[in-house]
Amino acid sequence: MGLVTNSKGLIDMRCDQHVLLTPKQMALADQEAVYLGVPAFDLMAAAGQAVAEAIMAKWTKRPVLVMAGPGNNGGDGFVIAEQLRQHNWPVTLAFMGHLDNMSAEAQAHAKAWKGEWHPLSQTLLNDAKLVVDALFGAGLSRPIEGQVQHMLEAVAQSGLPVCAVDVPSGLDGATGQALGVVAKADLTVTFFRKKPGHLLFPGRTFCGDLLVRGIGIPAKVLTDLRIQTAENHPDLWLSDYPLMKQDGHKFHRGHVLIYGGQWMTGASRLSARAAQRIGAGLVSLAVPESSWPIYAAAMLSVMVKPLAAHQSEHAFQQMLNDSRFNVVVIGPGAGLEGNDKHRVKHAVLETLKCGRACVLDADALTAFSERPKALFEAIHDACILTPHEGEFARLFPHLSEQSGKDKLSRAKQAARESGAIVLLKGADTVIASPDGHAIINTNAPAELATGGAGDVLAGFIAGLVAQGMTPFYATAAAVWLHGEVANEFGVGLIAEDLTDALPNVLQQLK
Numbered sequence: 001m002g003l004v005t006n007s008k009g010l011i012d013m014r015c016d017q018h019v020l021l022t023p024k025q026m027a028l029a030d031q032e033a034v035y036l037g038v039p040a041f042d043l044m045a046a047a048g049q050a051v052a053e054a055i056m057a058k059w060t061k062r063p064v065l066v067m068a069g070p071g072n073n074g075g076d077g078f079v080i081a082e083q084l085r086q087h088n089w090p091v092t093l094a095f096m097g098h099l100d101n102m103s104a105e106a107q108a109h110a111k112a113w114k115g116e117w118h119p120l121s122q123t124l125l126n127d128a129k130l131v132v133d134a135l136f137g138a139g140l141s142r143p144i145e146g147q148v149q150h151m152l153e154a155v156a157q158s159g160l161p162v163c164a165v166d167v168p169s170g171l172d173g174a175t176g177q178a179l180g181v182v183a184k185a186d187l188t189v190t191f192f193r194k195k196p197g198h199l200l201f202p203g204r205t206f207c208g209d210l211l212v213r214g215i216g217i218p219a220k221v222l223t224d225l226r227i228q229t230a231e232n233h234p235d236l237w238l239s240d241y242p243l244m245k246q247d248g249h250k251f252h253r254g255h256v257l258i259y260g261g262q263w264m265t266g267a268s269r270l271s272a273r274a275a276q277r278i279g280a281g282l283v284s285l286a287v288p289e290s291s292w293p294i295y296a297a298a299m300l301s302v303m304v305k306p307l308a309a310h311q312s313e314h315a316f317q318q319m320l321n322d323s324r325f326n327v328v329v330i331g332p333g334a335g336l337e338g339n340d341k342h343r344v345k346h347a348v349l350e351t352l353k354c355g356r357a358c359v360l361d362a363d364a365l366t367a368f369s370e371r372p373k374a375l376f377e378a379i380h381d382a383c384i385l386t387p388h389e390g391e392f393a394r395l396f397p398h399l400s401e402q403s404g405k406d407k408l409s410r411a412k413q414a415a416r417e418s419g420a421i422v423l424l425k426g427a428d429t430v431i432a433s434p435d436g437h438a439i440i441n442t443n444a445p446a447e448l449a450t451g452g453a454g455d456v457l458a459g460f461i462a463g464l465v466a467q468g469m470t471p472f473y474a475t476a477a478a479v480w481l482h483g484e485v486a487n488e489f490g491v492g493l494i495a496e497d498l499t500d501a502l503p504n505v506l507q508q509l510k
């Protein structure tokens, strides 16, 4: 897989801007930059300078309280304080730590601060109109408690605007989870590249506006870091995107087969329309004979094939023999009542048995909740599971939201355990591949929380896989387009609009 690393394991520079570094990887990047000849003093100077500039661009001149912690995050704080002071801002500096324990560069910058030093105290908030949180950054190693906790609580209660340096103190940059209390910020300035914790919830809400600033670390330090995570962006997959060929015909653009249920006939129709709109050459719906008129009447350009009631399993199996169906979607509206569950499981297992690329969603996932292993044993590498948190917990109960693990790790572990690409939905959708690569999506607006949006997404994915896109990229592209269309449409969105408004967004991709 070539998401962030190419076949030699080197970073693909096309997407280098979008990679996400864990705090550990960031520390290695810093070290490597120093090894390559960039002085640590200069890195810290650039970091502090970048934050000071961001503050002066966002806020008018006002009294500032800079809270500087015991490590290099605190070192940045001293640079910020001095920079703002030089621009005639009234600055108060509160330090918690021991100068002797700080790195040489932090000590040097602390000594360059021309103002007074105060111990951390809540009374300092009385005269402040802005707080700079330079307490802890990448080095946070345990939950915040005691005096710092009380200080952060007082900052929150004060309602003062906060600028966080690198990450809001208390936020785990790797996971987006709080380690004890977190200082919620209005602006967070991070360095070199974003961290997963800036994008995953609840971390994203703690950061406020997020700025990334280069501090002189050369991009080539990324090559040895074994980075596996990136933020979703067309740069990751556009070169793999199936743009139309002038001499193409419909059979070049794949044929999606969608399994339709008896009662919830809308869901699979939404998927079908979405697969068409995103460019699949042909789309067929295989539906129970009894519901055939409903489907056929509503779908004009989709081929609707009836599955006879007395032999529906056999009939579906027969359809799979036609190798022109290069992707199968099962789940939206498939049904779980009576014999439906058995039929759905059978359809899934037969599809997997013949090695067909497939998107398994909704009921196709829930159908296996009693014995997920039966599904995992059949899965191959062109299989995409698209659960929301509820469906995810049915297949991976030990990885549910309640497990205490973060979303990125949960999705990655699920992909590894199942052998499938796992798309774990939500406002911070994660797409994880069994080989450890993962993409975090950030463009989805809350308008997507509407019935049927997931059915459309399944259709988008299938439509892209049908056209030859690799499943991992197809999933990432579909999720991004889904979010982008919802943004373009705005309020009042219903699932049908996602498909109808897709062409505008596709047009901009060209």
Ligand SMILES: NC(=O)C1=CN([C@@H]2O[C@H](COP(=O)(O)OP(=O)(O)OC[C@H]3O[C@@H](n4cnc5c(N)ncnc54)[C@H](O)[C@@H]3O)[C@@H](O)[C@H]2O)[C@@H](O)CC1
Pocket (backbone or CB within 6 Å): 027, 030, 031, 040, 043, 044, 045, 047, 069, 070, 071, 072, 073, 074, 075, 076, 135, 136, 137, 138, 139, 140, 141, 142, 143, 144, 145, 165, 166, 167, 191, 215
């Ligand atoms: N060359 C570099 O490494 C650069 C680092 N930069 C800054 O340095 C930061 C990372 O610096 P550090 O690795 O020194 O880490 P931090 O400054 O985040 O904090 C590390 C210190 O905090 C203590 N600590 C951790 N968790 C604690 C807790 N819950 N309660 C009390 N004390 C706790 C640790 O024992 C250690 O003394 C980055 O976030 C960034 O702001 C920037 O200056 C750019 C250059």
Ligand SMILES: Nc1ncnc2c1ncn2[C@@H]1O[C@H](COP(=O)(O)OP(=O)(O)O)[C@@H](O)[C@H]1O
Pocket (backbone or CB within 6 Å): 362, 388, 425, 426, 427, 428, 429, 444, 445, 446, 447, 448, 449, 450, 451, 452, 453, 454, 455, 456, 457, 482
């Ligand atoms: N608050 C939110 N912000 C952004 N996207 C969301 C939010 N809530 C849900 N979504 C997205 O909306 C879609 C809903 O899918 P799903 O839960 O399967 O719904 P349905 O089964 O009704 O189609 C997913 O793509 C999900 O990521």
Ligand SMILES: [K+]
Pocket (backbone or CB within 6 Å): 073, 133, 134, 135, 136, 137, 164, 165, 166, 167, 168, 169
């Ligand atoms: K901080």
